[in-house]
Structures are given as C-alpha cells and as structure tokens.
Amino acid sequence: MRMLDIERLDGAALGTDPCVYVHVPGFIRSEALAAINRDYPDIRERGNFPPEDLQYGSAFAELLVELGSPELKAAFERKFGIDLQHNPLQLTARKYVDESDSGLHNDSRTKVVTVLIYFNERWEQAGGKLRLTRNEHDFANYAVECEPREGNLLAFVRSATSFHGYLPCSGERRSIQMYWVKPKREQRDTSHAGSMIKKLKRFLKRG
Numbered sequence: 001m002r003m004l005d006i007e008r009l010d011g012a013a014l015g016t017d018p019c020v021y022v023h024v025p026g027f028i029r030s031e032a033l034a035a036i037n038r039d040y041p042d043i044r045e046r047g048n049f050p051p052e053d054l055q056y057g058s059a060f061a062e063l064l065v066e067l068g069s070p071e072l073k074a075a076f077e078r079k080f081g082i083d084l085q086h087n088p089l090q091l092t093a094r095k096y097v098d099e100s101d102s103g104l105h106n107d108s109r110t111k112v113v114t115v116l117i118y119f120n121e122r123w124e125q126a127g128g129k130l131r132l133t134r135n136e137h138d139f140a141n142y143a144v145e146c147e148p149r150e151g152n153l154l155a156f157v158r159s160a161t162s163f164h165g166y167l168p169c170s171g172e173r174r175s176i177q178m179y180w181v182k183p184k185r186e187q188r189d190t191s192h193a194g195s196m197i198k199k200l201k202r203f204l205k206r207g
Contacts, residue, residue, distance in 0.1 A: 001072075003063050004029070009027060019158075019161050020080060023152075026151050043093065043094070046101065048094050048177055067091065076180075087113075088184075097170060104136050106158075106163050106164075109182075113158065115176075116154050117176045118130075118150075129166055139167055
C-alpha cells in the first residue's frame with residue numbers, strides 16, 4: 001500500500017494493559033503525509049465529520065480507499081486475533097479542537113475496534129496527546145501515550161477498561177477516527193435489552 005505502512009503495524013508490539021491495543025508511530029508513510037495534509041478536508045469548525053459531508057483532494061481520497069481496504073482490515077484481524085468479517089466500518093475526520101473537547105471516556109458497546117490516526121506535521125502543546133488510562137478519572141495513570149502528529153496510530157479493542165482521552169488543548173489537531181462496529185441487528189438487540197432493563201429498574205423502584 002502506498003500510504004499505509006502495514007508492515008510497521010504487523011511488527012508493532014501488542015499491549016494488553018489496560019486493554020488490548022497497538023501503538024504504531026509513523027503508520028502513515030512520511031512521503032505521503034505532506035500530500036494528505038495538502039488535500040485534507042476544508043473543515044472550519046469543531047466536530048467529527050463523515051467523508052460524504054466533506055470536500056477534499058485526491059491524496060486524501062486515496063487515503064480513504066486504503067483505510068477501507070480488505071488488506072487493512074485483515075491486518076487488524078491478525079494483530080488483535082479477532083474476526084471483523086461481519087463488522088461494518090465507520091470513519092470520520094476532524095480538524096479543530098478546543099479545551100472543552102478533552103477528558104476521559106470509554107467508547108460505546110456498539111464499537112468493536114477503534115483506530116485513531118493523526119496528521120499534524122508537528123505538535124508542540126502539552127495537552128492533546130491521546131492516552132489509554134487505567135481508569136476513567138486519572139490522566140496520570142496511563143499505559144501508553146500517542147502524540148497527535150506525523151501519521152501516528154493508536155488502535156484498541158473496545159472493552160470495559162478501554163478508557164482514553166487527552167488533556168486540554170486547542171487549535172488544529174488533524175485526525176481520523178475509525179470504528180469497526182457490531183452488526184446492525186446486534187446493535188438493535190442490545191439497545192432493546194438495555195431499554196427493557198431500564199424499564200424493569202423503574203418498575204422495581206416504584207414497587
């Protein structure tokens with residue numbers, strides 16, 4: 001692949017604390033980064049946006065094709081020992097953040113694998129570095145930190161302990177967020193079960 005360094009992903013160490021993850025500095029090939037940034041979507045506000053809502057150039061379009069390729073999916077299946085055959089891929093791009101975007105959280109249970117890739121050519125702020133933490137309250141108790149620059153990647157299997165986030169920062173923080181998610185039917189079933197549990201809890205409280 002021209003833009004993605006699959007061999008670097010294959011060779012990266014697999015972490016298991018606090019969840020199953022892989023950190024790959026320079027996953028986007030250095031020779032491709034300038035072209036991707038030249039053709040990066042013209043986003044002018046905060047938020048994550050799907051590609052179909054954006055305008056971008058040919059290099060970014062090529063990147064999207066590689067990110068959605070069977071080769072990349074197979075690489076994550078190998079790395080995480082997980083079958084993603086029936087899991088749809090969702091992808092969004094982001095350009096701007098401010099201090100209100102920071103904090104720790106866990107992804108929803110509909111997500112199976114989360115992949116975060118960064119495109120800034122440099123990063124000089126103290127905040128904004130993505131961390132996988134061992135709880136949802138303490139930024140200092142973290143297992144890995146990924147600087148949001150130069151094609152760095154951090155990916156993890158969503159679990160009850162996959163807390164992540166970054167300390168406050170503001171300005172351009174170019175990133176792509178990718179998720180392989182549970183099939184629609186399973187999402188509906190989970191949502192229905194959750195709704196029934198909430199109704200039952202309300203009924204028991206009234207009793």
